[in-house]
Amino acid sequence: MKPALRVTRPELHRLFEGMIAAYGPQAWWPADSPFEIAVGALLVQRTQWINAARALENLSAHRLMSARAVVESDLRDVETLISTVGFYRQKAVRLQSMATWVIQSGGFDALSGLPTAELRTSLLSVPGIGPETADSILLYAFDRPVFVADAYARRLFQRQGWAGESSSSGYDGVRKAVMSLLNEGAQFYNEFHALIVRHGKSVCKTRPACESCPVRNGCDFGRARRSTGRRRIDR
Ligand code: SF4
Structure with a gap:
């Protein structure tokens, strides 16, 4: 089976650490029951x-x-x-x-x-x-350690340069790929998903604000943008 993501556990942790350092804990999910x-x-x-x-x-x-x-x-x-x-x-x-x-x-x-x-x-x-x-x-609701491979996560991973075989990079493929690398508990997954949504809504949007991105180091898309910008300035 072709991999849905080309990413390592340390890379996923680097992404998590970069986002939590920038945005702080998200305290999801606000509810009474x-x-x-x-x-x-x-x-x-x-x-x-x-x-x-x-x-x-x-x-x-x-x-x-x-x-x-x-x-x-x-x-x-x-x-x-x-x-x-x-x-x-x-x-x-x-x-x-x-x-x-x-x-x-x-x-x-x-x-x-x-x-x-x-x-x-x-x-x-x-x-x-x-x-x-x-x-x-x-x-x-049930505190289970699962990854929500929503559109924000898939877009972010793709921009980071982690997209694997396109035929397996749908929801289930990405979910399984992340969960095969992260054996953390529900609290980690809770924060990871909340941070990805926060990042996807505020910075890594449809038109990403790479210049103010806290996780641009190591991001293929952000790097390509920087070098394009530099080439324009050099001309
Ligand atoms: S550098 Fe740009 S494309 Fe990469 S994660 Fe940040 S906002 Fe998204």
Whole structure:
């Protein structure tokens, strides 16, 4: 099997250290319960966090921050409360599906007793929960050491020059590649993902701000930009 990433464990650690030195601990995920984290992970799909946070506040204010309450509530009410997020009608249905799954599985305590692979498979059986959402829930709601290989991470790794065989560099390939190198605990993965998102939103954006990047040393894309800039100045 061709590698999804050409990177070493020290290189991943250098990236982590560079980001945490620049941005500090991110204290993810701000929530009062595992259920709230799972709901947030579902609502934030294709939506800005600020809008998902408003929906979470609405659900809390109307005492709908438990699986039982969500299942027993009227679908139209759920739609109204989460209408600040994109695709809110579809997400209201999915929210009720996830709440049903929690109840039918015996609640979060019972789910917490499952091995990570089994829990992930079970999460992926819930309509609307794909690999990225499942891993976010595993990591932040269940404290499992998994890597969320989201678009920010894949773009960053690709720019760093770590992209491996394109046929295996999708979500699952990158997730497995990172997890085969890092045997750290959930706290490390928690911070790593939060830092990657922070970096991807503030510096390594669609148009990256390489000149102010804390991890530009060793980044292929940043290096290429610097030498292009130098050549322009030399002319
Ligand atoms: S140097 Fe540029 S491309 Fe590389 S990680 Fe930093 S912002 Fe992203």
